[in-house]
Amino acid sequence: MNFKCNQRENEDELAHHLVLNDENETINIIQISGFASETVYDALMEMKALSRATRCKKHVFHVSASPEPGEKVNNKKWEKIWSIYEKAQGITGQPFVEVEHIKNGRTHRHRAYSRINTAKGISIQLSHTKRKNERAARQIEIELGHRLIKGKHDRAVINQFNKEGLDTYAKLIKNNKRKPMPVAEYTEKELSESKRLNINLNKVRSTIYSAWNNSDCGCSFQKELAKSGFLIAQGKKTVVAITSDGNIYPILRSITAVQRKKREQALRKSDLTNRISRNFSDTHHVVKNFKMIIRDKLSWSIPNISVLADIHETLKKPTKTMHATNTTTKPQRAPQPTEKRYSAKNNITPAGKWVIYRKSLLHAYYNKHLSEEVLNEIAPYWFIKRKSSEVLTLTNKKGKITDYGSQIISNCSDNELAAKVMVNLALAKGWKNINANGNDEFKIEVYKQCIEKNVSCNIDDNDIILWQKAMKQQTQRTGLSF
Numbered sequence: 213m214n215f216k217c218n219q220r221e222n223e224d225e226l227a228h229h230l231v232l233n234d235e236n237e238t239i240n241i242i243q244i245s246g247f248a249s250e251t252v253y254d255a256l257m258e259m260k261a262l263s264r265a266t267r268c269k270k271h272v273f274h275v276s277a278s279p280e281p282g283e284k285v286n287n288k289k290w291e292k293i294w295s296i297y298e299k300a301q302g303i304t305g306q307p308f309v310e311v312e313h314i315k316n317g318r319t320h321r322h323r324a325y326s327r328i329n330t331a332k333g334i335s336i337q338l339s340h341t342k343r344k345n346e347r348a349a350r351q352i353e354i355e356l357g358h359r360l361i362k363g364k365h366d367r368a369v370i371n372q373f374n375k376e377g378l379d380t381y382a383k384l385i386k387n388n389k390r391k392p393m394p395v396a397e398y399t400e401k402e403l404s405e406s407k408r409l410n411i412n413l414n415k416v417r418s419t420i421y422s423a424w425n426n427s428d429c430g431c432s433f434q435k436e437l438a439k440s441g442f443l444i445a446q447g448k449k450t451v452v453a454i455t456s457d458g459n460i461y462p463i464l465r466s467i468t469a470v471q472r473k474k475r476e477q478a479l480r481k482s483d484l485t486n487r488i489s490r491n492f493s494d495t496h497h498v499v500k501n502f503k504m505i506i507r508d509k510l511s512w513s514i515p516n517i518s519v520l521a522d523i524h525e526t527l528k529k530p531t532k533t534m535h536a537t538n539t540t541t542k543p544q545r546a547p548q549p550t551e552k553r554y555s556a557k558n559n560i561t562p563a564g565k566w567v568i569y570r571k572s573l574l575h576a577y578y579n580k581h582l583s584e585e586v587l588n589e590i591a592p593y594w595f596i597k598r599k600s601s602e603v604l605t606l607t608n609k610k611g612k613i614t615d616y617g618s619q620i621i622s623n624c625s626d627n628e629l630a631a632k633v634m635v636n637l638a639l640a641k642g643w644k645n646i647n648a649n650g651n652d653e654f655k656i657e658v659y660k661q662c663i664e665k666n667v668s669c670n671i672d673d674n675d676i677i678l679w680q681k682a683m684k685q686q687t688q689r690t691g692l693s694f
Contacts, residue, residue, distance in 0.1 A: 213352045213361075214278045215297065215345040219270040219327070219338060223256035224614065226274060228603065230311045230322055232616060238314040242321070246307025255309050262328045268335035271327050273303065278320035283358050290321065293352050300348035303327075303336060343368050354381055360388050397469065408600055409459065416461055420453055421470040424463075424479075430488040444488070450481065451488055570596045577604050577615075578640040586636045594633075606633065613637075622654075631657035635665060645670055656682045 220226065231239060231252050247255040256272070263271035277293060279285050285293070298304040308325045327335045346363040350373075353360050363369065366385060373382040398406070398413065406413045423436035434444055442453040444463075453461045468478045570591040574582055577598060582590075590596075594606040594613075602617040611624030613633055620637055624630035631654065638646055647670040648658040655675060659682035662669040671679050 213280065213293070213349040213358065215275060215349055216278075217273065217275045217301075217341050217345060220272050220274055221260075221270050223253070223260055223272070225599070226272065226324060227253040227256055228616065230309070230324070232618075233313070234602065234617075236313040236315045237317075238312075240312040242310040242312050244309050246326070247309075252309050252311065255307075256324065259307070259324075259326045259328070262326060262330060263335070265333055266328060266335050268327060271335065273301075273306075273325040273327050273338060275323045275325070276320055277323075278318070280359060280361070281318060285319070285356075289356060292355070294323065296352055296355075297348045300344045300351075301338060301341065303338075306336070343372075347372050350385055351378075351381060354384055360385065405459075409457075411459065417466040417469050420461065420463055420466040424467050427487075433487065451484065567591045570594070573598055573604075578637070581640040581642070582636070586640075590633060590636070627651075627654045627657045630654070631661050634658070635661040635667065639665065639667065644668060652678055656685070659683075660686050 231241070233239070241252060244250065244252070244255050247258050249255040249258050259272055263269075275297070277297070294310075295304075298306075303325050306325045306327070306329075308323050311322045313320055313322065327338070329336055343365045346365045347369045350360065350363070350369055352358070370382045370385055373379070373385070402413060405411070419440050420437065420442070423433060423440070423442075427433035427436050437444060437453055441456055443455075445452055445454050445460075447460070447462065451463050453463055453466070455461075464479060464481055464484050467484075471478050571587050573596050574587060574590065590606065594608050597605045597607070599605060604615045606613040606615075610626045610629060611622065613620065613622045613624065613630060615637055620634050622630040622634060635646065635658065645668050646658065646662060648655045655678050659669060659671075659679050661667075663683060663686045669679075
């Protein structure tokens with residue numbers, strides 16, 4: 213039994229992961245306990261409302277439980293699993309939401325607990341959660357007759373069982389001969405980053421590995437990486453490779469991951485440092501300047517060797533330098549920056565570069581189906597963030613608009629602005645029929661936008677009056693008759 217848990221906030225992302233995640237083959241809502249709400253999203257928002265009475269920021273305790281392949285677990289066994297887990301973490305009786313996912317033929321379940329103790333008005337302190345996860349997992353494996361797994365905190369789990377008087381459980385774990393812990397191919401951070409940025413991490417690692425094999429010194433290795441659009445920089449602990457998008461990949465870990473697959477002798481850190489002996493700029497300096505240089509010179513294309521050589525010369529100076537100076541002479545004062553801090557060549561301000569960057573995000577997400585007029589209405593006034601390959605958010609002072617792919621949701625205070633942006637995004641996605649849900653004012657604004665842009669709209673019998681009001685207002689504004 214494998215448990216993963218974290219303390220978190222941001223109910224929108226969690227609700228999307230539990231209910232609207234397209235990576236799973238099947239999603240089943242098992243139960244919602246301790247809440248007046250009937251949906252997962254409303255229950256999570258109820259958790260947030262309960263946390264307002266305390267100072268707790270991360271008020272949700274999210275747990276995922278995954279049995280080992282081949283182990284069949286029915287509903288009665290799931291109840292026993294959760295009762296053991298709640299007792300181990302000290303969250304028995306807390307309200308929760310439970311959802312079942314089936315992914316690649318394997319079943320796992322999620323529970324989102326509220327950390328707020330409503331009787332005392334405080335949040336429940338959760339500490340040493342990973343050790344408690346293994347303690348609960350070992351007890352579940354023993355009581356359900358599953359195969360025992362070797363854990364990282366076995367010594368602490370055995371001591372805990374001895375303290376609780378469960379000596380037989382401690383002996384079974386200590387005397388049981390188990391296979392060594394498998395080495396994970398990706399860390400959780402690497403896996404989530406590759407999904408969020410839609411990057412094939414195996415391809416990146418094989419590129420760095422082949423560049424290492426095709427080189428015999430640091431300069432040749434640097435040139436081989438430059439062919440694939442990588443720059444070398446000095447990270448906090450080791451040398452890393454950086455792409456034009458600012459993504460960072462540790463060179464040593466990338467090479468050893470491929471060698472482990474091919475069952476080759478792993479590369480040592482000393483061998484890497486001996487070949488790459490020169491000093492590189494630190495990652496903060498490179499990432500800060502690399503994006504703007506690449507975009508200005510290559511217009512968002514992949515860099516080649518000659519341009520990367522110029523960039524290396526530009527970034528060769530470290531961020532902090534020390535010079536030996538004579539005590540009798542005073543150091544020269546650095547030239548003062550001019551008031552005009554943007555390039556006179558292209559006459560683009562830093563704010564203008566942010567607008568260009570936001571337009572590129574919209575172009576990439578909507579496959580260049582947005583007109584320049586719509587881009588100029590959205591990009592300068594909305595902060596745009598792409599959370600995954602299918603989720604895009606637009607935020608400003610008036611609220612947030614989220615595009616989940618199959619639906620667009622808004623919580624803006626300005627209904628007219630929200631309706632205008634949402635209809636434009638729906639047209640860019642190629643939607644032929646629009647179904648509006650919300651208050652009456654919002655529906656009227658959506659209907660007005662649909663009338664103006666000649667888009668068909670699904671109207672219920674209860675909304676016919678709202679549609680007539682929208683037509684009347686649109687007629688008065690444009691002076692046209694329908």
